[in-house]
Amino acid sequence: MGWIFRTARNRDGQAHALEAQAQEVAPAPAPLPPVAAEGLELALGAKLLDGWLSNRRQVLVPHTLNFRVLAPEESALLVDVMAAAAQGDGEVDPREARQLPLTLERLGAGEAETRRLEAALAEPQHLGQLLSRVEEAGLTTHAYAAALLAINRRGGVNRAFLDYVAQRLGLSAEVAGSLERRYRT
Numbered sequence: 001m002g003w004i005f006r007t008a009r010n011r012d013g014q015a016h017a018l019e020a021q022a023q024e025v026a027p028a029p030a031p032l033p034p035v036a037a038e039g040l041e042l043a044l045g046a047k048l049l050d051g052w053l054s055n056r057r058q059v060l061v062p063h064t065l066n067f068r069v070l071a072p073e074e075s076a077l078l079v080d081v082m083a084a085a086a087q088g089d090g091e092v093d094p095r096e097a098r099q100l101p102l103t104l105e106r107l108g109a110g111e112a113e114t115r116r117l118e119a120a121l122a123e124p125q126h127l128g129q130l131l132s133r134v135e136e137a138g139l140t141t142h143a144y145a146a147a148l149l150a151i152n153r154r155g156g157v158n159r160a161f162l163d164y165v166a167q168r169l170g171l172s173a174e175v176a177g178s179l180e181r182r183y184r185t
Contacts, residue, residue, distance in 0.1 A: 063147045065183075068108040075135055078146045079104070079113050083120030084127050085147035088161035092121055096151065103149050131168050140169040141179060148183045 067075050082104075086096045100121075104113050134143040147165055151158045166176040 005064070022037065027055070065142055065149070066108045067104070067110070067113060068168060070142075071078065072112070073140075074139060075109065075113055076116055077130075077137060077139065078183035079116045080120050080125055080130055081134065081143045081146045083117060084125035084160075085150040085161065086121060087125060087167075088127075089155060089157040097121070102152060106151070118139055131165065133167065139140055140171060144171055144176065145179050145183050146167060146181060 009138060047072060050102060063175060065078075067078070070078070082100060086092045100117055101114055131143070134140060143161075147162060151161070162176075166173075166180060171179075
């Protein structure tokens with residue numbers, strides 16, 4: 001039994017066989033020839049560029065619409081866009097009236113935005129002036145996302161409204177499609 005305990009005594013983190021091997025110095029790896037190094041850099045650069053180009057629409061378009069990080073005037077503008085989108089087909093249907101406050105809450109809006117929405121839904125919005133203000137504020141993609149979240153996209157009039165807004169805000173079909181996929185309801 002003593003031989004079992006002798007081997008167990010060396011279990012203090014020392015591995016004599018490995019330490020002996022570590023003392024032997026291995027030869028340094030040979031450097032790559034300049035042509036191979038350039039080829040490797042080009043291949044790696046091409047792979048990175050290809051990955052970025054295939055993913056750029058997701059990187060360049062905002063991923064989230066969060067009212068907590070927006071300035072109060074930006075939040076108010078986007079709430080007005082949501083109200084205009086809900087009114088775009090001529091009336092605010094009961095489903096939209098129920099969903100809009102819930103959508104605002106989900107997006108991090110507070111009580112001020114909810115009150116603003118109620119007031120904006122009570123009076124017609126001037127879409128031309130509203131979209132001009134959106135462009136001046138640099139919130140074009142945010143406004144399109146807000147409009148998407150405010151209405152039922154399956155209706156023909158609502159679909160035409162969204163197409164008009166995307167065209168008026170200068171959003172490409174790829175960007176609008178990316179936002180529509182991201183903000184499915």
